[in-house]
Amino acid sequence: MIVRIMPSAKEFKAVSYNTNKIDKDKGELMKVANFGPLQGLQQLRPEDYRNYLKMVSATNKHVKLPQFHAAISAKGKEYTKDELTAIAVQWLGKMGYGEQPYLLVYHKDTKNNHIHMVTTRVGKDGKKISDSFEKVRAVKQLNVVLGIDEKHDAKSDIAKALTYQVGTKAQFMMVLESLGYTLKQQDGKLAVIKFGKQQDEIDQPLIEERLKNYTPDTDRKVQLKALFHKYAAGYDTTLIKKYGKYTSGFAAFLKEKLGIDLIFHASGDKPPYGYTVVDHAGKTVFKGGEIMSLKELLALQKDDRFEAETVVAAHRKQADSAHGEEQRDYYAAILKAALYNYPDFIQGLYHQGLTLTRQGEDFYLGDPGTGVYMDTADLLEEKDFGHMAEQFSQYTEMQEEINRQHIYIPEPYIAPDIDDEAIHGRNRRRKKKARTNHR
Structure with missing residues (x-):
């Protein structure tokens, strides 16, 4: 499940976008909350909701883009419309919008069930609701709502891994990696990373002590x-x-x-x-x-x-490949970092200066700075590839919905179509320039 916060806007066009979905039987109004006496009226029009949100927003002239529009998307049909509604209500509360006037509209016209939330960033007291570290908090609070206690789960998984009989440190790391963690060695400790941040760390002497107790079964x-x-x-x-x-x-x-x-x-x-x-x-x-x-x-x-x-x-693959082993290992590492070390996969790609292009069932990682394009099937294991495809699919669905609202958004993350020569052509060597993101 992912959560995406759409770009802020001056007008509340997201209201019309979502009510149009309802009119076309592609969406369903699940909840209207905190609109005061407006909710007692019959046959409300989209402009009625918009005007109320504008009225609340007008109490703070410093907030130029008051529209708050977000969506929570499930994998396929994993969650029903009622389950998504309950999750959205809890999530809005944890993000500071629980007492705000808001609309919840369920969308059923894509392969992934999802629900949209529209409200204002200005509270009824005239103060702006905090947007500090908003994207990071969005993921964290969704995990809380879903009952995913990140740090508790990490401690539990580490404790579980330490019960395995392993003969080498590499074998111990394989156990945690199989549970979805990224591991990084630093200062005599093993950092345990998930959901874009370090969840815990393990003293390496603790692992070494465990290795001493290895008894082959x-x-x-x-x-x-x-x-x-x-x-x-x-x-x-x-x-x-x-x-x-x-x-x-x-x-x-x-x-x-x-x-x-x-x-x-x-x-x-x-x-x-x-x-x-x-x-x-x-x-x-x-x-x-x-x-x-x-x-x-x-x-x-x-x-x-x-x-x-x-x-x-x-x-045959070796003969046809334009990319060496060292280069593949390099791009595999930074692609996995974008996938697991950031609250948002697309944000991770952008920070790394990379693009991702889909052609049918294939995905190609691009590095515009060097002209290198690589098939991600050569970089990721099946589990990681599936997770990447899911994240990309849900992101593109949300992006298409944004585009249909006629809101201009720069597109730094998704590459345009690239020709076969760009993908399979000659290998251009990377210039030895340091990246800004050191891991």
Whole structure:
């Protein structure tokens, strides 16, 4: 679920925009609140609501753009109109608008259910409602409404990760990364980042102490090996490269149904040389070779197809690619930073000086400063790619609605269409210039 605050405006055109949705049966008026005696009248017109909002706004001449217009969007049909209404009411209250006159209009004409909120930034006491760190607070308060206690959840997840049997620090980090966190080493500590900010930190000696207590679970190794043999009979172990990482039908089944992550390790476009088993069910991380060698795993089924198809495809990709491994790693890192280290993904792209263009089901990351364009499927794992696509889809839906209101908004975030040469053409080397955002 995302929340987006639309640009402020002098007039309250958002009222007409939303009531037009109702007239066309593309929206539904869910709640009208705090409009005083106006709510006792019958057959109210859009201008009646606008005039009331203008009257309240006129008590503070210093606020030149009083319209407050925001939307909360759910993933698909995950939340009903009534659930979104309840969430919007609570969110407005936490943002300081609970006692303001406001309209809530549910929109049902896009693939993601969402609700719009229209009110004024001027309180009935004539004071402007604070907009300090508004976008950051918007995300934080939505998490509060949804029952997502960021810091509490981070502490809980860290405590959970520390119960896993891990043999290396990298394995410990894999556990937290699988729970959606970004990790950063600094000053002898491991910063744990989510929702655009540091939620907690772990003293590295605590991790080192945990590593000393590592005891391989021999029985679980035997169980896993048996599971591998059992389910390889029904699910294809042939490796394919998807969203920049290797996986298989067999690996997808283990992850979804049994809580066992197979993380394949590869260098550049070469086939995997090894793998790690993150066993969430057994709270243990194993080197893949402790269960069975990669060669043995792949030989459980269709080994000839792996040699004939996967290896050839990997070498073809290497020949066709205009981007080196170091450059891919660099852009993968800053794309993930934009996705997870900012309250808003599009804000993160803008801060990094990047653009994102969609062509069909493909997404291309652009760096206009260097002329580099890269397929995001080569940069992100499946989970991260899906999260990016969801954020982009919901943002573009909101952006299209803004554009339909005939409000001019600069577009620094989304790149125009780019031709095939720009995407697949010659590689232009990045000039060695420092970015302003150091991590």
